[in-house]
Amino acid sequence: MAEAHQAVAFQFTVTPDGIDLQLSHQALTEIYLSGMRSWKKRIVRIKNSVITGVYPASPSSWLFVVIAILATMYTRSDPSMGLIAKIQEHLPVRLCLPAKQRSMFFSCLTMLWLMLIFTMRLCLKQLLSYHRWMFEQHGKMSTTTKIWALVRIFSGRKPLLYSYQGSLPNLPVPTIKDTVKRYLESVRPLMDDKEYERMTKLAAEFESSLGNRLQWYLKLKALWASNYVSDWWEEYVYLRGRSPIMVNSNYYGMDFLYVTPTPIQAARAGNSIHSFFLYRRKLNKEELKPSRIPGTVIPLCAAQCERIFNTTRIPGEETDTVQHWQDSDYIVVYHRGRYFRLRVYQAGRLLSPREIEFQIQRILDDPSPPSKGEAKLGALTAGDRVPWAKARTKYFSSGINKRSLDCIEKAAFFVTLDDEEQGMMGDDPAASLDRYAKSLLHGKCYDRWFDKSFTVVYYKNGKNGINAEHSWADAPVLAHVWEYTLATDSFQLGYNAEGHCKGDVDPSLPRPVKLSWEIPPECEEQIAQSLAVAQALADDVDFHVFSFQEFGKGKVKKCRVSPDGFIQMALQLAYFRERGTFCLTYEASMTRLFREGRTETVRSCTNESSAFIRALEGGEVRAADVCKHLFRVATEKHQLLYRLAMTGAGIDRHLFCLYVVSKYLGVESPFLKEVLSEPWRLSTSQTPIQQVELFDIDNHPEYVSCGGGFGPVADDGYGVSYCVLGENMINFHISCKHSCPDTDAHKFGDQIRQALRDLLKLLSPSQTEASKTEESQPKVKKEQ
Secondary structure, eight states, X not given: OHHHHHXXXXXXXXXXXXXXXXXXXXXXXXXXXXXXXXXXXXXXXXXXXXHHHHTTXXXXXXXXXXXXXXXXXXXTOOTTTTHHHHHHHHSOOOSSOOHHHHHHHHHHHHHHHHHHHHHHHHHHHHHHTOOGGGGSOTTOOOHHHHHHTTHHHHXXXXXXXXXXXXXXXXXXXXXXXXXXXXXXXXXXXXXXXXXXXXXXXXXXXXXXXXXXXXXXXXXXXXXXXXXXXXXXXXXXXXXXOOSOSTTTTXXXXXXXXXXXXXXXXXXXXXXXXXXXXXXXXXXHTTOSOOOBOTTSOOBOOOGGGGGXXXXXXXXXXXXXXXXXXXXXXXXXXXXXXXXXXXXXXXXXXXXXXXXXXXXXXXXXHOOXXXXXXXXXXXXXXXXXXXXXXXXXXXXXXXXXXXXXXXXXXXXXXXXXXXXXXXXXXXXXXXXXXXXXXXXXXXXXXXXSOTTBSEEEEEOTTSOEEEEEOSXXXXXXXXXXXXXXXXXXXXXXXXXXXXXXXXXXXXXXXXXXXXXXXXXXXXXXXXXXXXXXXXXXHHHTEEEEEEEEOSOOHHHHHHTTOOHHHXXXXXXXXHHHHHHSSOOOEEEEEXXXXXXXXXXXXXXXXXXXXXXXHHHHHOSSOOOHHHHHHHHHHHHHHHHHXXXXXXXXXXXXXHHHHHHHXXXXXXXXXXXXXXXXXXXXXXXXXXXXXXXXXXXXXXXXXXXXXXXXXXXXSSTTSEEEEEEEXXXXXXXXXXXXXXXXXXXXXXXXXXXXXXXXXXXXXXXXXXXXXXXXXXXXXXXXXXXX
16 A cells, blocks of 8 residues: 555665665655654653642742842842851852852752742642631631632742642541441431441441551551552452443543534544644643632642543453553544544644545545454443453454554544434434434444543534543543533634635645454454443433523522532432432542542432422421521532532542452451442432633523533432533433333433422522523524
């Protein structure tokens, strides 16, 4: 093939007259430019390492320290109250210092400068370790919190993405007593008196005996490791799972709800892929602003950003591993059963959106058939992990199969060009959204590479979406990339009048390279078995996605209630109305206030929430004021639990790590075993909009994403993801399993809608305001 010859830098032929050596100028140029690009990246990394290493100071501050000290010496002033005089005793300063004294002098200055940096960083770390401000009432700030506001002074100017990493505090280990107490309180509404008494005895026995021993080991780990949870969480919750990661672990994100910027599949891919690489360039240069708690200067840990690109999950028989590469200048594209390698850099520059569109169109127009066994190869990543690990070792560890698999695994990310049309469209937009969600979650079970850090799907009608592997990072990290990509695609790059990407095309671009495979019949049989497992799992998923637009956070906040607390109470009410009971409820909270923090669980079903719901749903007539009071008590408790989880005082991660320690020690704990086996029948998560400045929801309400979702955690439960958009919209993604007769995603969606209405009716002084809000909100046109 022509593209293969272009990749060869030289050729030689042995003749009777000697060796005829032929050099390829183009290939040598490519090698040179590629090397230059790599060296530039290394230099940038070194520079950023220096800047981050001295933060919150700056490298130029060293010069300032030198000038300041020299100035005080020559003017004979002493702002140091004798310190400089002491230095002068040992370093006599003359107009021209001898070389030895000069080196000693600047060495001492450097040491002084480093001590100042260390002091500033220590102060910043102490300030970031203070979290009491989160628990104080609005407008009632304590003296300690007023002093803590000095964090703005020590936060530095123009931080890079990783500037705060060295100043973030370590995740604290809660006391056994506090964790057990909070756990017993969380399960009280779920147990009768006899069950609760039995669990209380188990907890007391654990607390007084084995718990203290396990806690000692956990504290020892916390002293040694930067985070006592994250590495075990990644390994035991994600990587050691042997069931399929499709549906069970991977999650998805959707495109704009009402707008498709272009109906041309290749054009949408061109702009979007270019935007992803623009984000990666900012990421590599650390030019992205550090994420913060909204409305504050408090930074969040950025460690998860390191593995967004060039990352894949490698299957193993006992445990998987996450492999990350420093760089990759290409992506792998799947279309109609074939895999293509598409380079996005040419002569050291990133291809323009129009050039990427041109290359994508070449793939779409390529008539070549898939190799034998190639079409459904991706099913191996969708099925059980052990068969995939064995097949990888047996059939993909050498030769052409290894080279092609390496190409996929080392790619920046994976792209699927789907032949279907998706999005909210047609005569039944609700059903089309459900199909769209299922397509992004599992597709055909073989047309995604579920092991890649993320797969971007481009549909025939220009819609797109994303599917992400979960072990390397949590949803907010990928959502940040996705928001940037959607905004850059539509608002910065744009399209011409015909819907194509803007710019010109270099016709000499080498064609995308089709990957080659030699799949033996035994491997094809394993592919078929993995596909059968994955297909059964996908067919069992029941999904319902809907956009609730009768009111949103604007109306809820007027009732002086947290929007998240309001939605969580609505979910509790909806579940109780459907099942007639309460269940253990998981709400994801983040612990990124701490170094290498990931998530913690908020147990949203509480004594307070159950008391409110029983009062609201009880047969006896209860005064509205009583229900309002109980509702506010319940939401305040929910907010308290959320803040405790964010600040390292959660329940579940601590108990999980104690359980891991017990397994290492080979001891059994009936208490921990029972705690870790409890099913989460209601698993919930909010997907917040992080980069509000990229979108103008008030003036352009059609440019809103529908958010994303995930599969059900329990076989007899629900997975609920929700996204609060603007002032008048809340999007819900509900999943469950058809095989459970007690769950129905659409019926549960109806219960959520009614619960939201009923709660607003309870809190709102006027029952007609909700409908007025609906009538006054901006109207958007739905796609046909």
